[in-house]
Structure formats: structure tokens, C-alpha cells
Amino acid sequence: MSMNTINQIKNSINRAMKSAFYQKHFSGVNVNDINSMENFRNLPFTDKEDLRDAYPLGLQATPDEEIVRIHSSSGTTGTPVIIPYTKKDVDDWSLMFKRCYETAGCTSLDRIHITPGYGLWTAGIGFQAGAELLGALAIPMGPGNTDKQIKMMIDLKSTVLCATSSYALLLAEEIEKRGVRDKIHLKKGVIGSERWGEKMRKRIAGELGVELYDIYGLTEIYGPGIGINCQKQDAMHIWTDYLYCEIIDPKTRELLPEGKTGELVITTLCKEGAPLIRYRTHDLTKIIPGKCECGMDFPRIATLIGRSDDMVKVKGAIIYPSRVDELLATIEGVSSEYQIMIDHLNGKDILTLFFETKETDSIRDLEKRVEQEFKRNISITPKVKAVGMGELPRSEKKSTRVFDNRY
Ligand code: ZN
Numbered sequence: 321m322s323m324n325t326i327n328q329i330k331n332s333i334n335r336a337m338k339s340a341f342y343q344k345h346f347s348g349v350n351v352n353d354i355n356s357m358e359n360f361r362n363l364p365f366t367d368k369e370d371l372r373d374a375y376p377l378g379l380q381a382t383p384d385e386e387i388v389r390i391h392s393s394s395g396t397t398g399t400p401v402i403i404p405y406t407k408k409d410v411d412d413w414s415l416m417f418k419r420c421y422e423t424a425g426c427t428s429l430d431r432i433h434i435t436p437g438y439g440l441w442t443a444g445i446g447f448q449a450g451a452e453l454l455g456a457l458a459i460p461m462g463p464g465n466t467d468k469q470i471k472m473m474i475d476l477k478s479t480v481l482c483a484t485s486s487y488a489l490l491l492a493e494e495i496e497k498r499g500v501r502d503k504i505h506l507k508k509g510v511i512g513s514e515r516w517g518e519k520m521r522k523r524i525a526g527e528l529g530v531e532l533y534d535i536y537g538l539t540e541i542y543g544p545g546i547g548i549n550c551q552k553q554d555a556m557h558i559w560t561d562y563l564y565c566e567i568i569d570p571k572t573r574e575l576l577p578e579g580k581t582g583e584l585v586i587t588t589l590c591k592e593g594a595p596l597i598r599y600r601t602h603d604l605t606k607i608i609p610g611k612c613e614c615g616m617d618f619p620r621i622a623t624l625i626g627r628s629d630d631m632v633k634v635k636g637a638i639i640y641p642s643r644v645d646e647l648l649a650t651i652e653g654v655s656s657e658y659q660i661m662i663d664h665l666n667g668k669d670i671l672t673l674f675f676e677t678k679e680t681d682s683i684r685d686l687e688k689r690v691e692q693e694f695k696r697n698i699s700i701t702p703k704v705k706a707v708g709m710g711e712l713p714r715s716e717k718k719s720t721r722v723f724d725n726r727y
Pocket of ligand 1: 550551552557612613614615616
């Protein structure tokens with residue numbers, strides 16, 4: 321590890337220590353003692369729960385006059401997390417986002433159709449700032465109103481669609497249903513990173529006729545735009561001039577070597593408003609060793625395989641949603657959309673798998689096949705139920721596949 325990295329990290333810790341949050345979280349830590357990566361790795365992690373305790377502005381690490389904006393992450397439970405940004409933070413984020421669009425091959429001639437939400441959430445405004453810095457035409461749609469989305473897409477000849485995977489799928493299905501595919505000018509989809517299977521990717525790419533790019537990010541660390549996959553397609557490059565990445569075992573919290581799957585932990589190197597040190601993203605991925613064929617030097621992380629808090633244990637078996645994606649992808653007649661319900665009845669865990677299918681004949685045979693494959697690969701016998709296409713909920717935000725009703 322270069323001397324440069326540890327110096328950047330030390331600078332970031334020094335900035336972080338100006339916040340009420342880190343003064344408490346790192347109390348007893350002398351920043352001057354952190355002279356090596358080994359010392360750095362002894363620092364405590366920062367988790368989302370910790371940030372909630374800093375509500376509302378305990379993370380703020382610069383004087384009020386330097387803060388120009390806040391964003392807030394959508395806490396599913398309880399107190400939100402508020403992240404303050406300086407002018408430089410906002411500019412750095414736009415620069416990273418512009419780099420993402422460039423990596424996906426977008427230019428100032430593109431018309432970028434932005435469906436993620438605007439507001440406290442970091443999504444929409446990040447996509448927009450990057451598009452404007454690139455010099456492209458931003459079309460700030462926000463989510464919802466499918467009629468209007470498709471009308472604007474046709475009339476304005478949008479060339480790039482920015483969306484979550486589940487909203488991109490919904491739009492693809494609507495375009496197909498309305499028979500307007502030949503009026504659509506989309507060439508690329510920039511899809512907010514969440515775990516999504518190869519089958520869903522192929523459907524969106526096929527139905528929209530676009531190349532797809534996974535863009536990575538989280539509100540606590542700027543927002544979307546801190547990494548994206550390149551035209552070589554596999555894995556996402558991460559902008560390590562702004563961020564330092566580690567992969568840890570989510571259970572033991574030990575550092576894992578390159579190539580091993582675990583949880584991504586990020587330290588910001590340049591952030592001023594709210595620097596974060598060893599922030600646990602809970603996203604499961606790995607660092608891909610070696611250099612990418614595209615020639616870019618930025619390191620790569622693999623497409624996310626899930627969240628460490630989505631791993632569920634049923635009857636002793638660990639289930640990653642990504643394994644279910646892969647499994648279903650191998651079975652003909654089964655669509656990419658599925659849901660898993662886990663219940664506890666009469667002292668036993670019961671796993672029910674719902675999947676969508678176009679088939680109308682021999683449904684029972686198809687269910688039986690899914691049951692057998694699931695049992696063979698994941699060592700649990702599920703209850704399997706086929707439903708018609710479009711019956712499972714689509715969401716404009718991240719889709720949830722696994723519902724654990726046991727607790
Ligand atoms: Zn590359």
C-alpha cells in the first residue's frame with residue numbers, strides 16, 4: 321500500500337474528527353498514531369445504525385457557511401440519516417458521475433431520460449448533474465406516470481434510460497405491450513445498482529434493444545455514480561481516487577483478500593461535509609484482481625450478489641438471492657421475477673417460492689421442476705407456486721425478493 325494512500329486516509333480522518341459524530345465514535349483514537357494500513361484497519365467500522373444516532377447534523381465536519389446541501393437516505397425504519405455536502409462534494413460527485421457516463425460511452429449528443437426520484441434521495445439529482453456536466457441533454461422525469469414517460473421518450477428521442485432495474489423492466493414491458501418499440505431511440509440503459517440476475521438483464525436489454533450499465537453508489541457516500549461497469553461489461557470500476565475500498569467477512573469482520581466475496585467497506589478520501597471512515601455498505605461483492613481489458617486503471621468490483629443483511633438462513637442452509645436468480649435462469653419457462661416468503665408455522669420454517677411464467681399448460685410440472693432444482697442446489701425443499709406474468713409487484717425503488725416473516 322502506498323504512502324500516498326495512508327496520507328490521504330489520515331487527511332480524511334482528520335477532517336472526520338471535526339464532526340461531533342467521529343469525536344465520539346473515535347474517542348480515544350489519536351490520529352497521529354495512524355501511520356500504517358495495519359493501524360488504520362484497527363479503527364472501528366462505521367455502520368448505518370451509528371449514523372442514525374448522529375441525526376440530524378452530527379456528521380457535519382465543516383462550518384455552516386461551507387455546507388450547501390443535504391441529502392438523506394431512505395431509512396426503512398426509524399430515524400433517517402442526513403449527509404451534509406460542501407460545494408466541493410457536490411462538484412466531486414458530478415465529476416465522478418460524468419466519468420460514469422463517459423465510461424458507458426455517452427456523449428454530449430445523448431438525451432438522458434432520468435427516472436429515479438428527485439428530492440432528499442440522492443438519485444435523480446446525481447444523474448442530472450453528471451449529465452449536465454457531460455453536456456448531454458438531461459430529461460428530468462422522476463419516477464411514475466408511465467404514459468408520460470413513454471410519450472416523452474418517443475417525442476424527445478431519449479437515447480439513454482436511467483432507472484432502477486425493476487422500473488426499467490416495467491417500462492420495457494409497457495413498451496412491448498403498446499407495440500411502440502420501433503418509435504423508441506434508446507441505445508443504453510444506466511441502471512442503479514442492486515442485485516439483479518442475468519435473466520432480468522437479458523430481458524431488459526432484449527426488450528428495449530439497449531446496452532446495459534450497472535451504476536454503483538449509496539447516499540452515505542455521495543450517491544450513485546461512484547462506479548460503473550465499462551464496455552467490457554463484466555464488473556464495475558470504482559473511482560478509487562475518491563474512495564478507499566476494503567472487503568470484509570460480514571460475520572467475522574476480517575479483511576478478505578482480492579477475489580474473495582464479502583462486504584464492501586468504503587472510506588472517503590476527499591469528502592468534506594461528512595467524511596466516512598470504514599463505512600460498512602452491506603453490499604456483497606469482491607475485488608476482481610488484475611487489469612481490465614478496457615485499459616482503465618481503476619480497480620473493479622464484481623456485480624453485487626446481494627446484501628449481507630439479505631442472506632437468510634433456513635433450516636441451516638444459507639440462501640443468497642443471487643443463487644436463486646442463477647438457479648431460475650436455468651429453467652425454461654420461468655421468468656426473471658420471483659419472490660420468496662419464509663414463515664414459521666407449527667415449529668417449522670417454511671419457504672415458499674413464487675415465480676412468474678408465461679406458460680399456461682403443465683404448470684404443475686414446471687413447479688415440480690423448480691422444486692427439484694431448488695432442492696438439488698440449495699438443499700431445501702420449497703413450496704413452489706407459479707403465477708402469471710406481471711402478478712408479482714414491480715417497484716420504482718429497489719426490488720425486494722425475500723420476505724422473512726419469521727421474526
Ligand atoms: Zn474496464
